[in-house]
Amino acid sequence: DTAVSQTPKYLVTQMGNDKSIKCEQNLGHDTMYWYKQDSKKFLKIMFSYNNKELIINETVPNRFSPKSPDKAHLNLHINSLELGDSAVYFCASSQLRAGGYYNEQFFGPGTRLTVL
Amino acid sequence: GDSVTQMEGPVTLSEEAFLTINCTYTATGYPSLFWYVQYPGEGLQLLLKATKADDKGSNKGFEATYRKETTSFHLEKGSVQVSDSAVYFCALSDQNTGGFKTIFGAGTRLFVKA
Numbered sequence: 369d370t371a372v373s374q375t376p377k378y379l380v381t382q383m384g385n386d387k388s389i390k391c392e393q394n395l396g397h398d399t400m401y402w403y404k405q406d407s408k409k410f411l412k413i414m415f416s417y418n419n420k421e422l423i424i425n426e427t428v429p430n431r432f433s434p435k436s437p438d439k440a441h442l443n444l445h446i447n448s449l450e451l452g453d454s455a456v457y458f459c460a461s462s463q464l465r466a467g468g469y470y471n472e473q474f475f476g477p478g479t480r481l482t483v484l
Numbered sequence: 485g486d487s488v489t490q491m492e493g494p495v496t497l498s499e500e501a502f503l504t505i506n507c508t509y510t511a512t513g514y515p516s517l518f519w520y521v522q523y524p525g526e527g528l529q530l531l532l533k534a535t536k537a538d539d540k541g542s543n544k545g546f547e548a549t550y551r552k553e554t555t556s557f558h559l560e561k562g563s564v565q566v567s568d569s570a571v572y573f574c575a576l577s578d579q580n581t582g583g584f585k586t587i588f589g590a591g592t593r594l595f596v597k598a
Contacts, residue, residue, distance in 0.1 A: 372527070399584060409522070409571050409591040416584055423584050458527055464584075471516065471577035471586055475527030 371395050372476040374459050380482045381449055388445045389479045391459030399423075400442040401473065402434060403458040411458075417442055449483045456480050486511045490574045490589035497564055498597050505559040505592045507548075507574035515576040517541075517550050517557040518586070522571045531559075531572070569596045 372393045381387055393400065401424075402414040416424035417436040431447045442459060459476040491506040509515065516535045520528040532541030537552035546561045557574060574589040 409593070411528075411573065411588045411591070413585065418584060460527075471584070472518065472530050472533060473520075473528075473586060475529065477525075477527050 372459055372461055372474050374457075374476040374479050376479060377477065378480050378482075380484065382484055383449055383451060385449050386445070386447045387449060387481070388443055389457055389459075389481075391442045391444070391476055393440055393459075393461040393474070393476075395461055395463070395474060397461040397463040397474070398439055399462045399464065399471075400436065400439075401460040401462075402442065402444050403460060405456045405458060405478070407455070415442075415444075446481075449481075451483050454481055454483045486515070486576060486578050486587050488574050488576055488587050488589040490572075490592050492590070493571075493593040494595055495592060496595045496597065499566055500563045501596075503559070503561040503564045503568075503594070505572055505574075505594070507557045507559065507589060509555050509557065509574075509576050509587075511555075511576055511578045513578045515578040517548070518575040518577070519546070519548055519557070519559050520573040520575060520588075522573065522591070524570070528573060564594070564596045566596045566598050569594055 375390050399418045401416045414428045415434040420436045433445045436442045456478045458478050460473040462473045488509050518533045519531040521531045522528045532543040534541040534550035540549045548559045571591045571593045573591045577586045
């Protein structure tokens, strides 16, 4: 079974459209994340949810809206897509260890978004 | 704020060569340190970790030692293989951020030639 899965794997769409990416983890983790990876492989955190509560919200345009219906799912909805949104989006999950600082993350396979 | 700096790539080596990818960090607390690897077309996966000073993380022939005095966590492998070609990310997780946020370096692409 895939630990962290994302759908779709590829997403090609026109500027101005609205799209969603779904993420599910079956590891029983309590924390989930969305990252954006640009063409130079630079990885930037966008959001993090802990037990369905938003705990990290980086400087991301409000066209991006995460939703966590339960601990195992974290979806990303993007409104009014722009050319600059083209990137690979990764979902990840983790379970905080005792002390709170140990934070090994498990990544999904990524969703390659291309905005035309 | 916390940050991670790693050597720019790409790094190109011949098979069986020795690999070093440098990584230094700044952190206000006592972070855990990680190396992640990303193979082409895949997500990142944890390669190794160290949670306190002088710890050595190791996996698949790769090693890195948590050096608090030099704030470094350099990745090494004695003999690389073509299958090691990937992008390597150094990262830290700091308890001062509640452990929720992991800071990643910019990534170093490694090419290994047969």
